[in-house]
Amino acid sequence: MEALRNLRRRSVRTSLTVLGIAVGILAFTVMGGMAEKINMIIRGSEAYFAHRIAVRSAGGSVRLNFLQSDDIATVRQVSGVQAVETHIMLPMDETAGFELAPRSLVGIDLENFQRAQALAGQEAQLRLWQGNWWRPGDREVAVLGSAVARRMKLKVGDPLLARGARFRVVGIIEETLSLPDGWAFIPQEDARALVLEVSSTVPGSDVPAFATNAYALVNPNEGDAVTDEIATRLRRGFLLYSPQQLSKAAAQASTLLNTAILGSGAIAVIVGALSIINTMFIAVAERTREIGIKKAIGASRWDVTREFLFESTLMAIAGGLVGVGLGTGVIYAINWYTRDQGTPVFIMTPRLAIGGVLFAGVLGALAGVLPAMRAAALDPVEALRER
Amino acid sequence: MLLEARGVTKHYPMGVKALDGVDLSAAPGEIVGIMGRSGSGKSTLLHILGCLDRPTAGSVWLDGVEVTATAEAALPAVRLRKVGFVFQAHNLVSTLTALENVALPLRYLRPRPADAMAKARAALAAVGLSDRMHHVPAQLSGGQQQRVAIARALVNGPALVLADEPTGALDSQTARELLALLRRLTAERGQTFVIVTHDPMVGAACDRVITMVDGQVHP
Ligand SMILES: Nc1ncnc2c1ncn2[C@@H]1O[C@H](COP(=O)(O)OP(=O)(O)O)[C@@H](O)[C@H]1O
Numbered sequence: 001m002e003a004l005r006n007l008r009r010r011s012v013r014t015s016l017t018v019l020g021i022a023v024g025i026l027a028f029t030v031m032g033g034m035a036e037k038i039n040m041i042i043r044g045s046e047a048y049f050a051h052r053i054a055v056r057s058a059g060g061s062v063r064l065n066f067l068q069s070d071d072i073a074t075v076r077q078v079s080g081v082q083a084v085e086t087h088i089m090l091p092m093d094e095t096a097g098f099e100l101a102p103r104s105l106v107g108i109d110l111e112n113f114q115r116a117q118a119l120a121g122q123e124a125q126l127r128l129w130q131g132n133w134w135r136p137g138d139r140e141v142a143v144l145g146s147a148v149a150r151r152m153k154l155k156v157g158d159p160l161l162a163r164g165a166r167f168r169v170v171g172i173i174e175e176t177l178s179l180p181d182g183w184a185f186i187p188q189e190d191a192r193a194l195v196l197e198v199s200s201t202v203p204g205s206d207v208p209a210f211a212t213n214a215y216a217l218v219n220p221n222e223g224d225a226v227t228d229e230i231a232t233r234l235r236r237g238f239l240l241y242s243p244q245q246l247s248k249a250a251a252q253a254s255t256l257l258n259t260a261i262l263g264s265g266a267i268a269v270i271v272g273a274l275s276i277i278n279t280m281f282i283a284v285a286e287r288t289r290e291i292g293i294k295k296a297i298g299a300s301r302w303d304v305t306r307e308f309l310f311e312s313t314l315m316a317i318a319g320g321l322v323g324v325g326l327g328t329g330v331i332y333a334i335n336w337y338t339r340d341q342g343t344p345v346f347i348m349t350p351r352l353a354i355g356g357v358l359f360a361g362v363l364g365a366l367a368g369v370l371p372a373m374r375a376a377a378l379d380p381v382e383a384l385r386e387r
Numbered sequence: 388m389l390l391e392a393r394g395v396t397k398h399y400p401m402g403v404k405a406l407d408g409v410d411l412s413a414a415p416g417e418i419v420g421i422m423g424r425s426g427s428g429k430s431t432l433l434h435i436l437g438c439l440d441r442p443t444a445g446s447v448w449l450d451g452v453e454v455t456a457t458a459e460a461a462l463p464a465v466r467l468r469k470v471g472f473v474f475q476a477h478n479l480v481s482t483l484t485a486l487e488n489v490a491l492p493l494r495y496l497r498p499r500p501a502d503a504m505a506k507a508r509a510a511l512a513a514v515g516l517s518d519r520m521h522h523v524p525a526q527l528s529g530g531q532q533q534r535v536a537i538a539r540a541l542v543n544g545p546a547l548v549l550a551d552e553p554t555g556a557l558d559s560q561t562a563r564e565l566l567a568l569l570r571r572l573t574a575e576r577g578q579t580f581v582i583v584t585h586d587p588m589v590g591a592a593c594d595r596v597i598t599m600v601d602g603q604v605h606p
């Protein structure tokens with residue numbers, strides 16, 4: 001093919017230009033991999049919260065407002081609420097909150113948890129990868145999220161040491177690439193004991209049955225209405241998040257993040273595209289005589305334009321393929337080196353790979369436009385006077 | 388008349404009159420020689436006759452169509468179908484093989500002929516270069532390169548073949564052979580052939596010779 005031969009004839013220049021694009025696409029891919037990871041977390045949370053209205057303490061440094069059993073009862077009585085899932089959530093250790101998949105102990109009542117799982121959508125379901133859930137009444141047992149298991153190098157049967165307590169690992173959950181990967185589920189009674197151990201002020205009178213988080217299970221489309229109803233019924237001091245609000249916030253956050261992250265990757269590619277423009281202008285100057293001959297033979301402006309556009313696009317796609325290849329390599333390498341984090345930092349997805357190559361191709365075509373137009377506009381008589 | 392030029396004038400800025408009222412006509416199958424000193428306007432005239440350039444004034448009819456009144460965008464198609472050019476040297480695209488160079492006009496035809504490669508092969512065979520099909524120009528002698536250029540000019544079967552000093556860069560023996568070939572091939576195909584030359588021998592072999600002096604046809 002003529003275009004390939006033209007590129008090969010100036011192989012050093014072509015290689016450098018392709019490399020420029022490749023480096024840009026490499027940056028684009030790696031940054032995109034980070035965006036994909038964040039998107040995955042956001043999507044996972046969205047799925048998790050699609051059927052849930054979250055009720056959380058509004059906080060305050062003086063008095064932490066736990067959810068008492070009469071609060072739970074109030075929420076349950078609101079029409080539209082199918083069930084209320086309660087969690088007692090506490091960080092696994094002092095620094096766990098700063099991790100990529102923040103590790104938390106999540107105290108649950110098994111029966112309550114499983115009813116909620118059945119009501120929530122398919123996408124929000126947590127499936128066991130190894131082992132089993134504990135039997136009702138068991139104590140000091142744990143089912144781990146995948147990131148917890150990997151980071152702490154725990155298998156079924158191993159002991160989990162957290163906050164001075166010891167739990168026997170009975171099950172490990174499939175990787176979700178989202179928040180539950182960082183959770184270790186333990187019986188609610190154990191979690192309650194841990195909270196009481198560190199609380200100097202015992203919250204209220206209802207010690208046996210408090211929770212830190214509650215989720216009202218509802219039909220996703222009734223979220224806003226039911227949320228309003230809960231808000232009027234519940235005593236003050238709690239924050240409510242409806243599924244619709246959460247998904248709107250999530251969409252906003254992910255748009256912002258994607259724009260920022262992919263935008264900075266895109267800048268790198270655009271710099272690469274500038275070098276294509278440069279290379280193609282030189283090519284047009286070098287091949288003036290050739291362009292004159294082709295026009296004398298009967299090539300139209302569009303024939304000439306197309307040939308140069310094709311060359312620039314070809315170069316960019318080559319750069320895109322190399323860049324995506326390198327980017328994938330870098331992503332796998334980083335994930336391998338950070339595998340003791342328990343969860344990958346970057347995620348390589350098919351759409352990222354295809355997007356990277358397409359982006360390069362489109363930029364290559366755009367970069368070829370000005371040089372190709374100059375070639376097409378050459379006066380054949382003058383072009384033939386060359387050399 | 389296949390070709391008819393009337394009052395063709397070409398002015399350049401700074402008062403250069405490359406052509407000044409040239410009349411010329413050629414019947415189908417006729418061989419016309421153009422002679423004249425360097426700078427007399429021969430190339431300029433040939434470019435205008437071949438729709439590669441436009442005159443400042445005057446008109447040109449090619450195969451019954453007033454090409455000087457044809458829209459710019461339609462001229463490539465006229466060149467593609469009706470005109471074949473052979474220039475003095477460096478006629479070929481250096482990255483393409485002899486065969487691909489000959490097939491080049493067929494690449495620009497719409498629709499693209501299915502038997503393009505067969506046609507190109509036949510044209511190369513007609514100039515005796517079947518055994519050099521896959522050579523690139525750098526691997527061919529000057530005479531061979533010009534023969535490839537002739538094959539390319541003829542591959543589309545144009546009604547008009549224009550040659551601008553096609554042997555100017557060749558030794559006299561090769562030049563004579565090349566001109567004999569060109570004359571034979573255009574005659575076989577009944578094509579009108581206009582050739583710019585300095586060689587009186589070539590001129591003698593034409594049906595008619597016009598001589599240019601300072602942009603005008605010398606009587
Ligand atoms: N682009 C141009 N601008 C100004 N003068 C030109 C241009 N092209 C050709 N000329 C002039 O036109 C005249 C005829 O040139 P040309 O047709 O090439 O002559 P020939 O082919 O007979 O040697 C010459 O004097 C040349 O300098």
Ligand SMILES: [Mg+2]
Nearest residue numbers: 429430431551
């Ligand atoms: Mg000349």
